[in-house]
Amino acid sequence: MAITPQWKDELRARITLSSLVQRSVKLTRAGREWKGCCPFHEEKTPSFYVNDQKQFYHCFGCGAHGDAISWMVDQQGLQFMDAIKELAGMAGMEVPAPDPVQAKKAEQRASLIDVTEAAQRFFVDALGGPSGGAAREYLTRRGFSAQIMAEFGFGWAPDDRQALPRALSQFGEEMLEGAGMRAHNEQGERYDRFRGRVMLPIQDARGRVIAFGGRILDKREGVAKYLNSPDTELFDKGRTLYNLHRAAPAARQSGRVVVVEGYMDVIALANAGIADAVAPLGTALTEMQLELLWRMVEVPVLCFDGDAAGQRAAMRAIARALPLLAPMRSLSIVRLPAGLDPDDLIKAQGKSAMEKLLASPATLIDTLWEFERDAQPLTTPEAKAGLKARLMAHVETIADPEVKSLYRRELSDRFSAFAYPPRPQRPLTSQRGAPFTRGRSGQVQPQGLSEGARAQLSGFRPGAQRQGLLQAVIAGFARFPQAIARHTEALSALARATPDAAPMIESLFELAEMLDSQPPTAICSEQGQPVPSADIRYAFLDEGTDPDAACEELAEAVSLLVERPALEAALAATIARFDSDPEGSFAEQTRLRAQLMAVEERLKAFGRRKAAAATGEDAA
Template sequence: MAGRIPRQFIDDLLSRVDIVDVVDEYVPLKKGGKDHKACCPFHNEKSPSFTVSADKQFYHCFGCGAHGSAISFLMEYAHMDFVEAVEDLASRAGLEVPREADGEERGESLQPIYDILGKANTYFQQQLRHHPDAGRAVEYLRSRGLSGEIAASFGLGFAPPGWDNMLNAIGRSDADRANMSRAGLLVDKGGGGFYDRFRERITFPILDRRGRAVGFGALVLGDETPKYLNSPETAVYHKGLELYGLYQARKATGRPERLIVVEGYTDVVALAQHGIVNAVATLGTAATEGHLEQLFRASQDVVFCFDGDDAGRRAAWRALETTLPAMHDGRQAFFMFLPDGQDPDSLVRTRGAAAFSDAAAAADSLGTFLFDHLSSEVDLGTIDGRARLAALARPLLAKLPPGSFRELSEKRLAELTGLAPMNSSTLRAGRGNATVSR
């Protein structure tokens, strides 16, 4: 493809991938202090002098001087050219690589957007501590059983009532106001004027893998609707890729053994308050393929948590369908269902962390959930029912990537139906639009 890759895209890409994950796929790393270490892959040595910094997002060898970003590591170690390295990282992040037309100017830097979001994050946190109207927000957090320590660890803040408090506080220049608009912090009221997007709400900063604020979720305190308000899509925030709480989960546990996906940011914070620090949330959207890649790069085991009612089970089935193409060998997905009328927040507050952990431990594996659900739709005691099961299952199994999990799933279908195990051509033929009652 002709054309130059925009600098803006490269900066954004490097902010979305974690160099620790990239290097660890090629060179096993061990945590040592705040950095990760290994024997240098670029020269022979017996004692580790090669470090990878998650905070600074670069690698450095104190022995031979090798140094660089995730892109340069792929170029030097995996012998990729620059474009190949960018495309590899973009694939990890679920992004397509754009190209500039010949002679097109480079895109604007994203750094001013990150800077203004950082200022907004600081502003909101200061308002929670000092604004005269913040008492309502503090009281609400206390009523939910949240301590000051947990609020601080997640950077919770307060957007005070009024139309232009933050605008006046950090939007002093035309450039600042322009960047606030680009960051989704302001709403254009027409005629060249703006007002604060977030007002009279508790704010939850959405952090990228490097701990930078890329947007905000906000919970209303008054009667305004909607109850939950998230930042709009911007150059640095894409709701189909971001996961609330992933930065904190990685900070608390390094590489979590498993991640639990819950519905909202209040659930993530409530679980952390009770010692469950491996929960993340999508932000106003169902899980996407981009979310799945982020989840499985952070942990090999992912548990989806849903309400136990019909709506929760329908949502779980949609998540299963999205997860199927991501089920490469070694990855595991589970589906847990909470008691009727409970969400993660209410469950841990009323019954404690053990009740939630027990529910997570009892979660159904993806394979179990898939075949149990499909089997409940048919009568396996009849030929018609078994044929119907095969018709329902084949389009779903066709979404699985080649590997052991797919083969074992095919065998399970054969056991249930009495049919011979499917081969690839049979699966491709089964790519239809079979409708499953949810």
């Protein structure tokens, strides 16, 4: 049988991770966890934590993260099976016998790695030999240092169809072809796959050569500029990231991993001192490659060319990532200046220009919004509706319900702000249609609310629930007109929500605009101030109340009048979209109902104050 995920889960459950780690790292208790100095990077202040309940360790300094198995591999340096065997011995478990079929495949892979490692040595030797002169000149012209060329294993494949069989005669044709080094045509002729190309080894996460990439020196019609090994028992391009074995340790130090479009971009960054870069291998990022990236950091940085092709590549990556998004798992996007790849940018503007771009990437949602917004002209209602449809189609691909709900709300808000911008405010006009102007010394002094407004106040009857409060508020503003300007926006919203009250609210605005710059004596006359109904008894209407306190209570009354209908309307809209978005609707309903309950409590408190005031006056 094979080592199944269930077997590994049982193994982890039987191992106390903190005890395992404490064999080589000094840990101290920190609540439910253990902490100490990280063994993966130099530090003086502990940022390395071990959680036995969750069965993982994590360093907040360098990002190192893993379980008991990865601890044995990454920190102790064991191979995977050796780590499994040692942990199984500690846990008193038997290691499952290997599957014969899998065991045979593993043996074949080991043999094929012998082929690729030998081929790598041959290519390196050829680069230093007589036939490699043009390749050496090309690499020097590209500005790659000798150290980088040695580190990345540059080589040269001679322009010879039968070079490998002669150089690697210890391996038969079947093994050479199985490793992707040889191919054959319809006539059965066998030949070297890589000829006349600068060669780069492609390595797995353990640094073993499993495939190759080759680049021609000069453009030739009908010949691909880059050529990668085909998929083999060793190499699956959709599950491999170029430079992963070097970038993973660097990413622990930087807390970042950069994804560029090709391996030459990776090497250009490394040549400039940016070591935490990887690249896919001739294809768009796959789900498995995204999972590899997320094992290193929560938000990998994807770096694309600034042209249209780079933008399309970014959207392909985003489309792949959306179904896999989860809390604390996303992508960020860097767009290079148009026409420049990382090597060009670094040569033209220096490493600092590249680091500046990497330090401020765009978020995934920003990139998605901008791409779809700019995809076509949005000059008609139909085009705008198409934008919303495209955005919601992306949202529907997200599997995580919480992330999906938040994306729907955020993109809906952005669309609403874009499609329904605020209209310019009409200048406030009097009932005669003339614009209001603030009174100044020497101008005709106002006489307060008009007779019509006072008649409207006494005769106005809104809904029974808010009738008394609304009358009191209007009377309160007539008494404290200096407070009207502070609540202009709220009163405008109230006028929209309660059309029958709009004429009186407009009269309040007129009253505020006509105030003299001196204290408001001009509207304090009996003639100018409407008298509220006898049953309206609020503190801000009582003559003995402190003016500041009265204005504060008046402000709360306005807030209550505006908030409740707005919350009720929002709740109705949320309930209406329950079928299309049950998770988001339910969460929003819960929030809105809680706010409504809070408003109800405030209304009750107002009612109690009103009753107390009335009782006190009766007693007097």
